[in-house]
Amino acid sequence: MAATSARTLKLLSIFGLGATLTAAELATRLGASVRTVRRDIDTLRDLGYEIEAVRGAGGGYRLGRATRLPPVVFDEDQAVATAVALQTVPTVLSGIRENAARALATLHQAMPARSRLHAEAFTVSSARNYWEFPAPPIDAEIVRAVGSAINRQHLVRVDYTGDGEPATLTLEPHDLVVWAARWYLVAFDPNANRWRAMRVDRFTPHMPTHTPFERRDIPHGDPVAFVMAAHDRGDAAAEWQCRGSAILALPASTVARFAPGGSTVEYDTETTCRLTLGAWSWPGLAGLLLTFDADITDLEPAELRQALRSLRTRISRGLEPVGGQRGGDGPLVSDRAAAPAS
Template structure:
């Protein structure tokens, strides 16, 4: 009886995640025979769940039209997944800590006793990494507006804010007029939200930091376009002008690299800024806990460096080079 009840709960969770299920996929997901699945479905029907049979080559079982499953139907694995996700979310999305904690408490109170204990057994302690630079909290209204525009393919009118959240004035160096864009994808990377959009003014694909956008929704629909790259992650990470700003470090310096901006932007550490100079060169601004640390990061790009600023960074590069030369001269011998 206990095994049957667990399978019934698992069946309900499957129907809650997808409406139509072929019999063979249900049997595979539950690890039982197709005959056992049929019996479990009949049991659910006797309990009042309107599960109907869809005939034909693309048929299977589905929840009856016009009906929904009761809320909070979770199996054991789903309950643990929810507990982990709600506790991990604040470390990747800034500004959700209190809301996520309240949501976890609400879910625990609605769970059966056994599942509640499983969720409580997973209490995580989050430690921030030194290289973790999430964006400032995003206004929920703005995030909802952007997400709705992506989902419904509605053009957005956006203004770009300064890094501190203030609005540039006309005539300022960083002033940009309101732009009409087609929002295609919301992406979370390194604790920051990005919007992949097509700019209707200059007909270019761009990546925007959502926390630096002031969006105004419209009802004007657009037809989705194909991205310039098949790999969305590669496009976001290799876009050097995505609106990032230098992180606060004890030591921050700049250097000119003999590499394209797209290559450096993809591998630069969080909190760095990459500036396009020409097709073969770029400038990077980055920080670390010491000048030797900045020099060491620059060395990882394995290319020629020039125009190092400030002088402390150039001196640190010389010191690191001298130490490495000594190591090379000894040929690894103590």
């Protein structure tokens, strides 16, 4: 009986992936006969799970939408993943901490001892490293309002505070993307006739519009890639001890993809952009600029220029062979525009 119950739970876990599988495919995964699989499917149906039989080419069995809510069953890996997610969600959503804590406590109580030990090994604390400057947790109600409009494929109307004056916008919402602990909406703006990546924490949603729209093809074919390449996605320069900027000889879309959290990228020309960023020290800020491996000009402020000169001196000294003779390559850093060209 124990083996039968374990097999049935594993079958339910397989159905939970959302795939449509034949009885033979299910039997292979379970290491059982096709007849046994069909008997286990009947057991799940008796427990209230709606297991649909799909006929025709590509048919098989799949988990449908049950008319009543049966017990939810996780295997060990799913339970651990859920526990980790419940711990991390308050770092990106506000107003949900207490509910997440209660759900995590319920999950821990239902876990077998071994699964609970595995889950507790993933205990998560939130901390900011020196390189990223994530946004504060966003109100869960804002995400719910925008996500609901996406799911229903309805226009969304929001007050948006971007780089300029606050504006009221009507948007075609396509996807929500979480990147570098920030929430972004990928939307088409019909009034401006362009795609936009926008910070959701700067939204104040209006009442639902209930107005449908037709989905469009997202640039790059991927909402995540679109957000990462959008230099005008609404990021703001973070308050660091040292903050400066420079013109980089790279397209804005390239720099936006790799710019540290809490930095801004401004379009300059098709092949150049201005990057504004911060760090805990002027040498640290200079080092971040050099990681882009591109010519840099128009550096501000003076402290940043001096830090680059100091780095140039140290690098040149480090390249000198024993005995003080400079190698044939000469210094790595040019004096052009009072800044190194990596």
